[in-house]
Structure formats: structure tokens, C-alpha cells
Amino acid sequence: MSDAQNDYQDIREAVRDLCSQFPSEYFRRIDEERGYPEEFVEALTKAGWLAALIPQEYGGSGLGLTEASVIMEEINRSGGNSGACHGQMYNMGTLLRHGSQAQKREFLPRIASGELRLQSMGVTEPTTGTDTTRIKTTAVRRGDHYVINGQKVWISRVQHSDLMILLARTTPLELVTRKSEGMSIFLVDIHQALKNGMELRPIANMVNHETNELFFDNLEIPAANLIGEEGLGFRYILDGLNAERTLIAAECIGDGYWFVDKVSAYAKERVVFGRPIGQNQGVQFPIARAHINVEAASLMRYEAARRFDAHQPCGAQANMAKLLAADASWEAANACLQFHGGFGFANEYDVERKFRETRLYQVAPISTNLILSYIAEHVLGLPRSF
Numbered sequence: 001m002s003d004a005q006n007d008y009q010d011i012r013e014a015v016r017d018l019c020s021q022f023p024s025e026y027f028r029r030i031d032e033e034r035g036y037p038e039e040f041v042e043a044l045t046k047a048g049w050l051a052a053l054i055p056q057e058y059g060g061s062g063l064g065l066t067e068a069s070v071i072m073e074e075i076n077r078s079g080g081n082s083g084a085c086h087g088q089m090y091n092m093g094t095l096l097r098h099g100s101q102a103q104k105r106e107f108l109p110r111i112a113s114g115e116l117r118l119q120s121m122g123v124t125e126p127t128t129g130t131d132t133t134r135i136k137t138t139a140v141r142r143g144d145h146y147v148i149n150g151q152k153v154w155i156s157r158v159q160h161s162d163l164m165i166l167l168a169r170t171t172p173l174e175l176v177t178r179k180s181e182g183m184s185i186f187l188v189d190i191h192q193a194l195k196n197g198m199e200l201r202p203i204a205n206m207v208n209h210e211t212n213e214l215f216f217d218n219l220e221i222p223a224a225n226l227i228g229e230e231g232l233g234f235r236y237i238l239d240g241l242n243a244e245r246t247l248i249a250a251e252c253i254g255d256g257y258w259f260v261d262k263v264s265a266y267a268k269e270r271v272v273f274g275r276p277i278g279q280n281q282g283v284q285f286p287i288a289r290a291h292i293n294v295e296a297a298s299l300m301r302y303e304a305a306r307r308f309d310a311h312q313p314c315g316a317q318a319n320m321a322k323l324l325a326a327d328a329s330w331e332a333a334n335a336c337l338q339f340h341g342g343f344g345f346a347n348e349y350d351v352e353r354k355f356r357e358t359r360l361y362q363v364a365p366i367s368t369n370l371i372l373s374y375i376a377e378h379v380l381g382l383p384r385s386f
Contacts (some may be wrong), residue, residue, distance in 0.1 A: 008070045015071055018047055019078035024350045027080055031208045031353050036160050041085045044075075045114035050088040053243075054096070058104060059112035064309035065243055069250035069301055076254030077261075079350060081357050083209050086251065087119040087157055090243040094121075094165050094185060098228035098236045103187070107163070119161035120190070122152045122214060123237065130370055132167070132234065133179040137216060139168035139186065141223065141230075146170075146186065148197070148219040154364070156211045158200055164188045167237060170230050185233035187225045196220065207356050242314050244365055245322040246304045252325035253301060255358040256294035259332035262351065263287055263339050270339075283339055290332035297324035316379050323371045326361040333358050 022040045030037050044050050052068045054060020061067075068089055072082045092111055095103060095118070110116040128134045137150025148168055158164065164187075171182030194200060197219030200212050228236055264287060267278030277283050300321040307314035333355045337344040344351040362368055376382040 008067060011067055011070050012074050014047075015049065015074040016078055018043055018049075019075060019080055022080065024079045028347060028350060028353065032347070034204075034208050036210060037080070037084050038160075040080065041160075042114070044085060045088075048112075050085060050114075051112035053089060054092060054108055054112045058108035060108070064305065065246055066302060066305040066309055069247055069305050072247050073250040073254035073257075076251045077257045078254075079258060079354070081208075082247075082251045082254075083207075083357070083360070084157070084160075085119065086244075086247055087121065087161070088117060089247055090240055091118045091121050091165050093240045093243050094227060094236055095187065097239055098185070099187075103224075103227065107187070111163075116162045117157075117160065118163040118165070119157035120155055120164040121237075121240070122155050122164050122166040122188070124154050125151060126153045126213075130366060133183075134173065135167065135169055135183065137166075137168045139170050139184060141170070142220075144223050145220045146223060146226070148186075148216040148221060150216050152214040152216075154203070154211050155214050156209065158190060158212050158214065159202070159210055161190055164190050164193075165227075165237075165240075167233050170233075176231075180234045182231050183233040184230045185227040185236050186221055187227055188221055189225075193219055193221070207360050209357075209360065238315070241365070242304070242308060242318040245318040246301060246308060246314075248361060248365060249297065249301045249304070249318075249321040249325035252322075252329035252358060252361050253294055253298045255354060256290065256297070256325070256329040256332040258354060259329070259336035259351075259358075260287060260291045260294060263332075263336040266343075267339055277339065286331075286335040287339070290328065290335050293324070293328035293331060297321065297328045300324050316375060319366075319371045319374050322361075322366070323368050326358075326368060329358045330362060 048061055049071050051060035052063040052071060056062040072086060075082045095107060107116065111118050123132060125135050125137060137152065139146040139148050166186045166188045167183055168186065169182055170184040173179060176182040197217050199215040203211050203213060205211060267283055268276055270277050300317065304314050304317035304321040307317055337351055337355050340349060340351055343349050373385055377384050
């Protein structure tokens with residue numbers, strides 16, 4: 001165990017203790033029912049873990065991204081899936097860093113206590129994907145309201161959230177000097193919106209991850225729900241995206257350790273041809289390599305979190321951490337499934353469930369190829385490829 005991990009042993013033990021009340025059977029049942037782990041999320045909220053990044057003056061724990069990443073890691077290492085609640089960690093960062101004092105006083109204490117959930121961020125659209133600057137959802141100011149029209153897709157946890165951060169274009173693309181300008185961020189009351197112009201359509205998918213299409217038809221929201229200045233929304237969400245990628249890297253690291261621990265234990269006890277399969281180097285080496293790569297990804301995660309907490313540029317580190325961790329967890333998942341043989345496909349071993357869950361992060365919240373493009377252009381100075 002690295003020194004960085006030892007530094008947060010008190011957090012690790014406390015989170016593990018909470019997670020021990022929700023064994024694999026619990027998450028297996030939730031997955032089979034395509035349900036939501038309501039009891040688990042409520043327990044995390046009551047214990048204060050989901051308010052880790054909210055300052056103490058607003059009722060939170062006032063911890064850094066490093067500690068938050070340890071919390072997410074331990075949830076996944078314990079067999080859970082942080083994807084049900086990780087939005088509560090990083091979505092409020094936009095409000096915290098760019099909201100008015102009145103907005104922060106109104107919402108952050110209620111988010112910290114669990115009275116309100118801010119689990120969702122509406123950015124991605126069907127025709128633009130990760131080309132965020134070309135979003136087509138518009139917000140037009142009319143008196144003391146903005147009127148929203150457009151569509152979003154792959155928006156997570158809307159059915160289990162009270163509030164949503166929404167990115168919309170307030171100045172047409174053809175009228176801005178830079179394509180990253182002219183977008184604004186709004187705080188949307190989901191329950192009110194569903195009654196007044198927002199339609200929600202769930203998307204069934206491979207993972208038990210609640211995600212949706214959203215349609216906006218003249219949805220009116222108060223102008224007071226604009227976060228920060230009009231037109232600067234794209235800049236505002238970048239900090240949140242770096243936090244998101246670092247936390248999801250931590251979740252992948254937790255998954256990676258879970259797979260390595262699971263397959264190591266199995267390889268010691270599974271006897272074939274008169275010897276444990278773990279005695280064979282053909283089994284040992286892939287597991288050992290997976291462990292090495294998880295450990296390396298963990299170090300990059302700590303560096304990304306350190307820079308974020310120090311308010312230093314961390315885009316490269318957050319992206320690299322996410323890529324390394326997603327690759328490491330997927331490598332560990334494949335080794336775990338392979339060496340369990342047929343048992344790896346049986347629900348009762350939980351390998352197939354975790355296998356599906358960790359595969360998501362090759363694609364979301366940003367694909368590995370786009371991370372490579374970012375590093376090539378912004379770190380290595382290579383010509384922009386798109």
C-alpha cells in the first residue's frame with residue numbers, strides 16, 4: 001500500500017464500514033431489478049460523505065478532491081457502484097465556484113444535508129456529442145425568465161435528483177468571436193420543469209445506470225437561476241469536468257482493486273490438474289500486470305487531485321488519470337473474468353456485474369480517444385486533429 005493510501009486510512013476504514021452494511025447481495029438485487037440503491041445513497045448522505053467537497057460554512061465537510069476520490073474508490077472497491085451518486089460530489093462545484101452568495105446560501109446547505117439532490121448535469125446532445133461548443137439547446141431571456149428549447153441525451157440520475165446544472169446557448173454560435181463563448185449555465189428545478197416544458201425519456205442500457213433523454217419545449221426558468229455571468233458557461237463547467245474525471249478515475253481504481261483482489265483469492269483456491277491455477281505463470285502474470293497498472297493509475301489520480309486542490313491547472317493530469325484508470329480497471333476486469341472461467345458469467349460471483357459497470361468508463365464521461373487527442377494537442381503541441 002502506498003504512502004498516499006496510508007494517509008487516508010481513517011476515511012477508508014469508515015467508508016468500508018458503511019459499505020459493509022450493503023453486501024454484494026444488495027447490489028446484485030438492485031442490478032437485477034434495474035433499481036436505484038436508495039438506501040445506500042441515503043446512508044452515504046447521512047454520514048456526510050457526499051458533502052465532502054462542500055465547505056463547512058455551508059454544512060459540508062470541507063474536504064479536498066483527494067479525500068473525495070478516496071471515498072469514491074472505496075465504494076467501488078467494496079463492490080458498490082459510485083455511478084449512482086457521484087454527481088452529488090462534483091456537480092455542485094459549478095455552483096460553489098461560480099454561484100452568487102445568495103444562490104450558495106440557498107442551495108448548498110440543503111444539498112449538504114440531503115434535503116436536495118444535485119445529481120445531474122445536462123450538457124451532451126444527440127447531434128453534438130462531445131463537441132460541446134456546437135450545442136443547439138437555446139436559452140432566450142424574456143423579462144425575468146429564460147425560455148429553454150432543445151434536447152439533451154445521456155443525462156444521468158434525473159429521476160433521482162431535485163436539481164440539474166444545464167448548459168444552453170444564450171448567444172448564437174455565428175454571433176460569437178470564439179465558439180466557446182455564448183453559452184450559459186442554469187440551475188434547474190427538475191420537479192417544476194417536468195410540469196412545465198421538460199419531458200424525460202429513460203434509456204435502457206447495458207449497465208444499471210439511470211440515464212435519460214430530455215426534451216425542452218418553451219421551458220421557463222427564473223433569470224435568478226443563471227449561475228455566474230451570461231455567456232461564460234463553458235468556462236465554468238471545465239473545473240467541474242476535471243473534478244469529474246479525477247473522481248471517475250478513482251472509481252475505476254476501486255474497481256481495479258476489486259477485480260485483482262477477487263481473482264487473486266479465486267486463483268489460490270481453484271484447483272485444476274492437481275494444482276491451484278494461481279501457481280501457473282500464465283495466470284499470475286496478467287493479474288500482476290493488472291495490479292501494477294492500477295497502482296500506477298492511482299498515483300496519477302493523486303497528482304490530478306493535488307493540483308485541483310491547489311487551484312493549479314490540472315486538465316492534463318485529470319485526463320491522464322481517467323485514461324490510465326479506465327484502462328487498468330478494464331484490464332483487471334478481463335483477467336478476473338477469464339480466470340473465473342464459466343463462474344465469471346454467473347451472477348452470484350458479481351464479476352459480470354462489475355465487468356459491465358467498469359466497461360462504461362472506456363466511453364464515458366469522455367472517450368479514451370478524445371483524451372489522447374487532448375494530450376497530443378495541449379501537452380505535446382501536435383496539430384489539432386479536428
